[in-house]
Amino acid sequence: MNNILELKNVDYTYHTPQGETNALSNISLCIEDGEFISIVGPSGCGKSTLLSIIAGLIKPSNGTIKFKGNNIGYMLQKDHLFEWRSIYKNITLGLEIQNKLDKSHIENVNNMLSTYGLERFKNSRPSELSGGMRQRAALIRTLALEPDLLLLDEPFSALDYQTRLQVCDDIYSIIKKEGKTAILVTHDLSEAISIGGRVIVLTKRPGKIKKIIDLKYPEEYSTPFLARNAPEFKNYFNLVWKEVK
Ligand code: ADP
Numbered sequence: 117m118n119n120i121l122e123l124k125n126v127d128y129t130y131h132t133p134q135g136e137t138n139a140l141s142n143i144s145l146c147i148e149d150g151e152f153i154s155i156v157g158p159s160g161c162g163k164s165t166l167l168s169i170i171a172g173l174i175k176p177s178n179g180t181i182k183f184k185g186n187n188i189g190y191m192l193q194k195d196h197l198f199e200w201r202s203i204y205k206n207i208t209l210g211l212e213i214q215n216k217l218d219k220s221h222i223e224n225v226n227n228m229l230s231t232y233g234l235e236r237f238k239n240s241r242p243s244e245l246s247g248g249m250r251q252r253a254a255l256i257r258t259l260a261l262e263p264d265l266l267l268l269d270e271p272f273s274a275l276d277y278q279t280r281l282q283v284c285d286d287i288y289s290i291i292k293k294e295g296k297t298a299i300l301v302t303h304d305l306s307e308a309i310s311i312g313g314r315v316i317v318l319t320k321r322p323g324k325i326k327k328i329i330d331l332k333y334p335e336e337y338s339t340p341f342l343a344r345n346a347p348e349f350k351n352y353f354n355l356v357w358k359e360v361k
């Protein structure tokens with residue numbers, strides 16, 4: 117398989133007038149094209165910092181990072197949809213800014229709107245949508261720019277528990293269907309385990325890789341929601357729990 121992303125011995129230290137904060141230490145990690153991995157770790161251990169480094173927003177203090185795609189998409193806890201634009205206008209905002217509102221990109225957006233159940237809400241304002249629909253709209257906005265790699269920073273944590281289970285399933289299937297590589301950061305162990313693939317456990321700050329756990333569920337448990345009922349789920353949970361404790 118091809119690695120789309122390679123990090124080697126990455127450290128990161130924040131420098132502020134108050135002093136230095138060593139946020140990440142010696143992170144080495146390869147991610148294959150098409151993988152969906154989760155990163156868990158205690159609050160403040162450097163998870164968001166790691167995504168900012170991968171996104172190229174900040175440069176590592178030490179170490180190297182190689183990204184072999186063209187384009188990275190970022191999705192956050194808040195959907196950042198603008199109330200003064202319709203859902204369609206929100207979704208196409210990035211394309212508009214990047215001067216990419218051409219026929220093929222517009223067609224792609226319209227296809228996603230209809231495939232993922234938002235066509236009827238094209239002309240609605242964000243406040244008219246449920247929290248789950250808004251997150252789907254935010255994902256389509258991110259996908260509209262055709263990223264090779266998606267970074268998801270606690271994208272479900274603002275949602276109530278039931279919505280969160282549903283939206284996690286929705287977002288997971290959309291990402292799989294579109295064949296994207298994704299990194300999900302979460303502090304919710306069950307959520308991380310339900311995704312399948314690999315879970316990377318970070319230590320408390322400065323975040324180091326404590327353990328990488330491979331997860332595999334039988335075919336009939338192939339979505340995050342179903343995986344929670346798989347016989348393996350409990351064992352995986354205990355394995356990860358032992359590492360973060
Ligand atoms: P997480 O996402 O795992 O909760 P972060 O990556 O946001 O953790 O932060 C890691 C550590 O770096 C924390 O101690 C945080 O206070 C510190 N930190 C984050 N951003 C900054 C910043 N811009 N300046 C200084 N320190 C920061």
Ligand code: MG
Pocket residue numbers: 163164165269
């Ligand atoms: Mg964070």
